[in-house]
Every structure is written in structure tokens, then in C-alpha cells.
Amino acid sequence: EVQLVESGGDLVQPGRSLRLSCAASGFTYDDYAMHWVRQGPGKGLEWVAGVSWNSDYIDYADSVKGRFTISRDNAKNSLYLQLSSLRAEDTALYYCAKGHSGACQRNYFDNWGQGTLVTVSS
């Protein structure tokens, strides 16, 4: 059974940084692309970033480009998202999602974690 468990969410002040983690199990982690998708309170889904199976291809939404960094450690079956220069509009539940293939492009998201909450407020 695929399991994705996010952690690291917190209440942080604007301008500060935070690192999210996602622990994966139940599948061959280094065969698949991984993504972060967020959902603001009462809002829809917004894709944030994705990384290919071997980290050769990384992509970001324009809204986070230059502020967020996605990375993965295949030896640890883990996915990370470094959030910097946080803004109030980054407040959201951040989901870790598994892509259906190893490439970062043209994925659908076939498994999701339960999310970790990031609140940006002074």
C-alpha cells in the first residue's frame, strides 16, 4: 500500500523559511516523479512543484519560483520542499503527491498524502 506522510508544517511569520518533508513507502520510490500541491483554506488545488525520478528535471509554479526549492533523497525515500520568503498567500495545506511516471511532465497524481499545514502570519 502506498503511503505518503508529510511533516514540517507550522505557523511562521512573513519572510521566514520552513522545510516540509514527505516520507514515502509502499512503492519503488525512485521510479516515480513526485510533486507538491497546495490548497488554501476553503480554496481549490494549486500545483506548486515537481521533481523527476532522478532529479534531472525540476519545475515550479511561477507563484513560488525563486522562493521554494523542491528536492528528493531516493536513498531515504523522501521528498522535501524548502519554503523561503514566505507570504500570507502561501498559507495552505501542502500535499505530497506521487506522479504516475518517472518523468516530471504529463503526470497525473495517483496517490496523495494527508497534507501538512503551513500558516504564514505575524
Added chain:
Amino acid sequence: SYVLTQPPSVSVAPGETARITCGGINIGDYSVHWYQQKPGQAPLLVIFYDTDRPSGIPERFSGSNSGNTATLTISRVEAGDEADYFCQVWDSSSDHSYVFGPGTKVTVL
């Protein structure tokens, strides 16, 4: 930037058919995927590549895609189908490579 549109809400009686549309310019040229999200839960993939169902998803869920509209159809609706439904495409030219529709709340009367 590619934009997807969905009706905010759809209401349907138990046993009837719910149709949830996802509009986009020439969306028929894209692969459309659909997710179900119940309150307090993570999204769940219910349709991929326009028409395919993941294992474990009932046959009551089906999809189609042509022209400027993709459609998720839920036949013989049950109370447990009440949820938000989101469509999604990949568009490399958008500011978000992965684009989600705004979501449709399905209410079972």
C-alpha cells in the same frame, strides 16, 4: 496561461446521474484527469487519461473529453459520492504546468 472552468455546484438525487463539466479551449487536445475530494480528506484520483478508471473506483464513474469540454459522469449516484471534484491537465505553456479546475461541489439531495 491555460484556464479550466467548472460549475461551482451540481445537485443530484440518489440514483440519478451527475454530470460535471470541465471547460477549456480545445481541451479535447489535452489529457484530462479527475479527482474527488471529500471534506477533511486528501484528493483521490477517479479518472485518468480522459476515460480510464484506477483500480477500486466504481464503474459508475466515467469520463469523456471532446472539443472544449471534458465531462465526469457519475451514474446511479450514492450519498457517498458527495464531494468536491477537480479536473486537471498538464500544460507546459502555463504559469502552472499542472492546471486544476476550480472544483465542483456535488450535493446528493
